[in-house]
Amino acid sequence: MADPLNAVLDALDAGRNAALTRLMEILEIPSISTDPAYQGDCARAAEWCAAALKAIGFDASVRPTTGQPMVVGHARLDAGADAPHLLFYGHYDVQPPDPLDQWQTPPFAPCIREDGANGQAVVARGASDDKGQFMTFLEACRAWRDVHGRLPVSVTVLIEGEEECGSPSLTPFLEANRGELKRDFALVCDTGQWDAATPAITTMLRGLCTSEVVITGPSRDLHSGMYGGPAQNPIRVLVQILGALHDEHGAVQIPGFYDDVRLPGSEQRDQWKALEFDAPDFLRRVGLETPAGEAGHSALEQLWSRPTAEFNGIIGGYTGPGTKTVIPSKASAKLTFRLVPNQNPDKIAVGFKAFVDSRLPADCAVEYLGESGSPAVGFDVSAPIFEAAAQALEEEWGKPAVFMGCGGSIPIVESFQSQLGMETLLIGFALDDDQIHSPNEKYSLTSFHKGARSWARVLAKLADHNVL
Amino acid sequence: MADPLNAVLDALDAGRNAALTRLMEILEIPSISTDPAYQGDCARAAEWCAAALKAIGFDASVRPTTGQPMVVGHARLDAGADAPHLLFYGHYDVQPPDPLDQWQTPPFAPCIREDGANGQAVVARGASDDKGQFMTFLEACRAWRDVHGRLPVSVTVLIEGEEECGSPSLTPFLEANRGELKRDFALVCDTGQWDAATPAITTMLRGLCTSEVVITGPSRDLHSGMYGGPAQNPIRVLVQILGALHDEHGAVQIPGFYDDVRLPGSEQRDQWKALEFDAPDFLRRVGLETPAGEAGHSALEQLWSRPTAEFNGIIGGYTGPGTKTVIPSKASAKLTFRLVPNQNPDKIAVGFKAFVDSRLPADCAVEYLGESGSPAVGFDVSAPIFEAAAQALEEEWGKPAVFMGCGGSIPIVESFQSQLGMETLLIGFALDDDQIHSPNEKYSLTSFHKGARSWARVLAKLADHNVL
Numbered sequence: 001m002a003d004p005l006n007a008v009l010d011a012l013d014a015g016r017n018a019a020l021t022r023l024m025e026i027l028e029i030p031s032i033s034t035d036p037a038y039q040g041d042c043a044r045a046a047e048w049c050a051a052a053l054k055a056i057g058f059d060a061s062v063r064p065t066t067g068q069p070m071v072v073g074h075a076r077l078d079a080g081a082d083a084p085h086l087l088f089y090g091h092y093d094v095q096p097p098d099p100l101d102q103w104q105t106p107p108f109a110p111c112i113r114e115d116g117a118n119g120q121a122v123v124a125r126g127a128s129d130d131k132g133q134f135m136t137f138l139e140a141c142r143a144w145r146d147v148h149g150r151l152p153v154s155v156t157v158l159i160e161g162e163e164e165c166g167s168p169s170l171t172p173f174l175e176a177n178r179g180e181l182k183r184d185f186a187l188v189c190d191t192g193q194w195d196a197a198t199p200a201i202t203t204m205l206r207g208l209c210t211s212e213v214v215i216t217g218p219s220r221d222l223h224s225g226m227y228g229g230p231a232q233n234p235i236r237v238l239v240q241i242l243g244a245l246h247d248e249h250g251a252v253q254i255p256g257f258y259d260d261v262r263l264p265g266s267e268q269r270d271q272w273k274a275l276e277f278d279a280p281d282f283l284r285r286v287g288l289e290t291p292a293g294e295a296g297h298s299a300l301e302q303l304w305s306r307p308t309a310e311f312n313g314i315i316g317g318y319t320g321p322g323t324k325t326v327i328p329s330k331a332s333a334k335l336t337f338r339l340v341p342n343q344n345p346d347k348i349a350v351g352f353k354a355f356v357d358s359r360l361p362a363d364c365a366v367e368y369l370g371e372s373g374s375p376a377v378g379f380d381v382s383a384p385i386f387e388a389a390a391q392a393l394e395e396e397w398g399k400p401a402v403f404m405g406c407g408g409s410i411p412i413v414e415s416f417q418s419q420l421g422m423e424t425l426l427i428g429f430a431l432d433d434d435q436i437h438s439p440n441e442k443y444s445l446t447s448f449h450k451g452a453r454s455w456a457r458v459l460a461k462l463a464d465h466n467v468l
Numbered sequence: 469m470a471d472p473l474n475a476v477l478d479a480l481d482a483g484r485n486a487a488l489t490r491l492m493e494i495l496e497i498p499s500i501s502t503d504p505a506y507q508g509d510c511a512r513a514a515e516w517c518a519a520a521l522k523a524i525g526f527d528a529s530v531r532p533t534t535g536q537p538m539v540v541g542h543a544r545l546d547a548g549a550d551a552p553h554l555l556f557y558g559h560y561d562v563q564p565p566d567p568l569d570q571w572q573t574p575p576f577a578p579c580i581r582e583d584g585a586n587g588q589a590v591v592a593r594g595a596s597d598d599k600g601q602f603m604t605f606l607e608a609c610r611a612w613r614d615v616h617g618r619l620p621v622s623v624t625v626l627i628e629g630e631e632e633c634g635s636p637s638l639t640p641f642l643e644a645n646r647g648e649l650k651r652d653f654a655l656v657c658d659t660g661q662w663d664a665a666t667p668a669i670t671t672m673l674r675g676l677c678t679s680e681v682v683i684t685g686p687s688r689d690l691h692s693g694m695y696g697g698p699a700q701n702p703i704r705v706l707v708q709i710l711g712a713l714h715d716e717h718g719a720v721q722i723p724g725f726y727d728d729v730r731l732p733g734s735e736q737r738d739q740w741k742a743l744e745f746d747a748p749d750f751l752r753r754v755g756l757e758t759p760a761g762e763a764g765h766s767a768l769e770q771l772w773s774r775p776t777a778e779f780n781g782i783i784g785g786y787t788g789p790g791t792k793t794v795i796p797s798k799a800s801a802k803l804t805f806r807l808v809p810n811q812n813p814d815k816i817a818v819g820f821k822a823f824v825d826s827r828l829p830a831d832c833a834v835e836y837l838g839e840s841g842s843p844a845v846g847f848d849v850s851a852p853i854f855e856a857a858a859q860a861l862e863e864e865w866g867k868p869a870v871f872m873g874c875g876g877s878i879p880i881v882e883s884f885q886s887q888l889g890m891e892t893l894l895i896g897f898a899l900d901d902d903q904i905h906s907p908n909e910k911y912s913l914t915s916f917h918k919g920a921r922s923w924a925r926v927l928a929k930l931a932d933h934n935v936l
Binding site: 206208210217218219220222223224225226227228229230231232233235236238239240241242243244245246279282283286287288289290291292293294299302303306308310311312313314315316317318319322323324325326327328329331333334336338361362363370372406407408409 | 674676678685686687688690691692693694695696697698699700701703704706707708709710711712713714747750751754755756757758759760761762767770771774776778779780781782783784785786787790791792793794795796797799801802804806829830831838840874875876877
């Protein structure tokens with residue numbers, strides 16, 4: 001008997017056009033979750049997803065929430081009751097397409113265009129984030145079913161409709177349906193490749209700790225001539241305190257800030273080093289050139305494995321046109337700390353407050369608003385599933401998969417871990433220039449096709465009990 | 469023959485009620501210069517002033533400008549062509565009365581109310597700033613005319629109608645009429661007493677240098693997760709640079725910032741020390757207590773004779789409710805430097821720019837906007853006119869007059885000096901709690917009456933050629 005996988009890959013090659021037609025269908029539905037005007041379209045997208053799952057043999061249904069509905073489908077019995085069982089997560093909702101006048105073609109009229117070195121791409125809102133991506137997985141499942149009548153593993157699919165508006169229904173939904181959704185491992189297809197030729201598995205996501213600090217000086221705004229000198233100025237206090245938050249080497253000066261940082265393993269660091277990441281090129285695309293993070297760490301480390309303190313906003317006093325000779329009563333700043341594995345967001349928040357409190361001069365008061373946090377996620381890449389998935393990707397792309405970090409957070413991954421005790425394998429085929437959340441979003445046809453082939457291979461590898 | 473001054477003072481005592489009636493008349497006119505709806509009222513106020521001057525023998529006229537009209541009156545020949553010749557300046561325009569709902573009586577229906585330890589006061593917009601104050605001078609002139617048929621000195625009166633909206637017509641008007649307005653000395657009645665019992669002459673006004681600094685980092689706003697670490701954050705750059713502007717003792721760190729500061733004389737400093745200024749009490753009224761200016765200088769010195777760097781406004785990034793994980797492209801701050809005599813605003817601006825430029829990290833750009841400046845004014849109080857005026861005030865109030873500084877600026881004084889080469893004697897009778905620019909503005913009837921008596925005495929002293 002021929003390798004069962006080869007027949008599946010052949011089927012995917014033969015079915016490229018039909019797969020693209022299916023993708024175009026879902027891309028035509030303007031499922032903008034944040035805008036109530038598109039509620040009907042979100043419901044329609046959910047129905048479409050449920051029908052697509054049913055068409056490939058899933059027991060699927062649309063599940064109402066207080067917001068946009070969820071879609072859940074099970075192909076549990078396909079592979080036998082004792083086969084490894086995976087939960088695949090995607091989302092059918094999309095960002096609003098504004099600004100509309102910057103789209104070269106209408107955002108919900110998907111079309112194919114040339115995409116330079118990447119060949120062709122499909123252009124539409126949601127093409128990459130996340131409709132094109134989750135459809136790679138569904139197409140892989142379809143091919144397995146079409147060729148062999150069954151999947152090599154048991155699969156549950158969860159497709160959310162609120163990812164672009166903060167997933168308000170997700171936590172209660174996971175809680176209410178944990179028996180149905182807690183599986184051996186989660187698969188998420190919402191990340192990118194290292195580059196157009198190199199596949200990647202995202203194995204670290206930074207966590208977050210947010211705070212807003214408000215300094216109050218005088219009880220009212222004062223005339224800066226009649227009071228300037230003896231009167232304390234809260235902007236001066238704020239800039240002096242925040243100006244001391246980093247030293248001249250970019251290191252955060254909160255005592256104990258780095259104490260709990262778990263360093264990536266030497267193998268991991270060697271792999272990153274071998275990537276020869278072109279930091280000046282990465283930064284030049286946004287008008288910069290020199291990495292400004294902690295000295296002594298590469299730009300990739302600054303982005304993936306080092307915590308940061310970022311100022312997101314600052315305001316105080318008169319900010320209109322011209323001059324106003326005022327000493328304001330208040331000044332404030334919003335910060336986010338990006339955290340790495342093993343750091344505790346609460347501990348960081350406490351450390352920041354102690355840092356500010358200890359520098360507060362006489363007559364000033366300080367308030368802290370909007371504190372929230374979530375820890376970083378870092379997977380143990382020595383687990384066999386990462387090795388197996390990396391092998392599958394290398395077999396498809398002809399290059400080793402990169403174990404990447406990610407500077408941002410993907411809340412669903414943290415929810416799976418903290419709520420369901422389930423780890424996640426993050427594989428995605430997006431490219432840096434996919435313009436997600438921006439006009440003219442696109443998804444390379446290569447990403448779409450080789451993505452589906454990659455998932456077909458990964459499913460085959462995961463059928464082996466030993467990798468889970 | 470009895471002392472001619474005593475008869476004038478007796479006439480002022482006898483005419484208190486009539487004088488108050490005249491003040492109420494001009495207070496009824498809502499001469500709000502900044503609001504075009506009140507242009508007719510400004511014209512009416514100007515006509516009222518011209519008529520009031522004519523009624524006491526001045527050759528007076530309303531003089532059109534491109535804005536509100538000026539009033540000019542001459543009583544030149546009264547005292548003989550070779551008598552000392554003084555220019556008195558006041559303004560008939562007032563601030564808008566908003567917020568109206570905080571007035572206990574309508575702002576343009578002047579009325580008398582009890583004013584605690586100060587006796588009675590007249591309440592109306594403009595009662596203190598500046599109608600009540602300039603009327604003290606006109607009442608003194610009226611009494612001299614009524615009793616002796618002439619003033620003891622030659623007087624030109626200039627009453628402006630745009631002081632509360634930046635005096636846009638003043639510079640061209642001074643230029644076009646310098647022959648008519650340049651006199652031996654200027655008198656301005658727009659300042660305050662040291663306290664309700666102690667007269668004062670203001671002999672120092674701080675100057676001003678304004679700047680706005682704009683730092684640009686990335687070419688667009690960035691996601692703080694996807695770029696935080698390697699991407700330079702312009703808020704971080706701004707707070708680090710501005711946080712270094714003062715040292716821990718409150719001293720400004722711009723190289724050379726204090727080089728040109730002319731210290732007040734030891735006599736002046738001794739007088740200020742003797743005032744036993746209650747800095748904690750002054751600061752407690754605005755919710756503070758501890759002087760926050762340069763260590764080693766008293767609060768009065770910090771306010772009157774030391775330069776400052778004040779932050780008037782700061783803005784950057786996301787400042788709405790909640791959190792936005794952004795690294796902004798730009799961040800900016802507005803500053804004013806208050807200057808003391810002998811400091812050059814241009815030199816201070818250059819020093820500030822060098823301070824920022826030298827601290828600018830890689831990949832950041834800086835722009836400076838809205839630069840303007842005017843030097844401080846400091847009079848040589850050893851000139852005989854100050855001694856003579858101080859003596860006149862002491863004779864009226866029974867206490868030595870304080871030679872005060874002022875933390876703010878009075879642009880007309882600088883204009884008289886730089887445009888007409890004319891020094892100014894700043895005498896006023898306002899009290900700290902007059903609520904100028906605020907609801908329920910008032911002017912003590914004691915300020916009004918003893919103010920007029922004070923001017924009657926000052927005019928007598930200035931008749932002596934030797935003091936000018």
